[in-house]
Amino acid sequence: MIAAPAVVLFDLDGVLAHYDHAARLRVLAGRSDADADAVARALFESGLERDADLGLHDARGQVDEFARRLGRPVSLADCVDARRASMRADADVLALARRVARQAQVAILTNNNLLLRDHLAAICPPLFPLFEGRVFCSAQFRLAKPDPAIFLHCLGQLGATPAQALFVDDKAENAEGARRAGLRAQHYTGLPALRAWLRECGFADA
Known part of the structure; x- marks a missing residue:
């Protein structure tokens, strides 16, 4: 017999929130007086963001290394503001998560860095207090989805x-x-399918 759900883990970008990569680049370019291509090379193409997502840099270290690679001063506040500009909570999915939370713990498991985890309340305030104390990221486990081990560590x-x-x-691979x-897992393709699946799993109010 399958146990009743005690926990529902939600991905962040693409499920609970919409992510706008271009907006993040624009803010970082404006704050550092660099062009967006230079920002992309220093943060993404260099592998820095990937390394941070795997826990090779803490929040401060990620910012310092980004500034070094960019060759321009960049602050922690700049990086937090850029991430805030790039994220918008999905109100409908968030409302669904609140209903789920009446019956089970809800938590976030995201392939992301410690900068985002530590500052998510400022980056995407609508997610709180619902997910307070239950935001988990690949960096803290030094593992990334879809590795099955990250789910076991999180649980x-x-x-x-x-x-x-x-x-x-x-x-789908995650x-x-x-x-x-x-x-039990669902590849998120839209709210109606997610709601139907959650009802099948025992969440009558989904």
């Missing part, structure tokens, strides 16, 4: 087993990684 923090957990992600770890 260990929440005191749940894979059989008690659901996972939602906009990338949903499959969760299934390999023993979770």
Whole structure:
């Protein structure tokens, strides 16, 4: 018999929030007086963001290394503001998560860095207080989705087993990684399908 869901893990960008990459580049370019292409090379093409997402830099270290690679001064506040400009909470999915939270713990599991995790309340305030204390990222585990191990580490923090957990992600390969770890998972393609799936899993109010 499958256990009733005790935890529902949500991906961040592409599920709970919309992400605008160009907006992030524009803010960082404006703050550093560099062009957007230079920002993209220093933060993304150089591999810095990927390394930070894998826990090789803490928030301060990521900012300092970005400034060094860009050759321009950049502050932590600049990076937080840029991420804030790039994110917009999906009000409908967030409302659904609130209904789910009446029956189960809800948490975020995202392939992201410590800068985002540590400052998410300022970056995307509508996600709080719902996800307070339950934002988990690849950097803290030094593992990334779709590796099945990251789901097990995350659930260990929440005191749940894979059989008690659901996972939602906009990338099919990440949903499959969760299934390999023993979770029930949904590849997010839109709100109607997600709502129907959650009802099938026992959330009558979804």
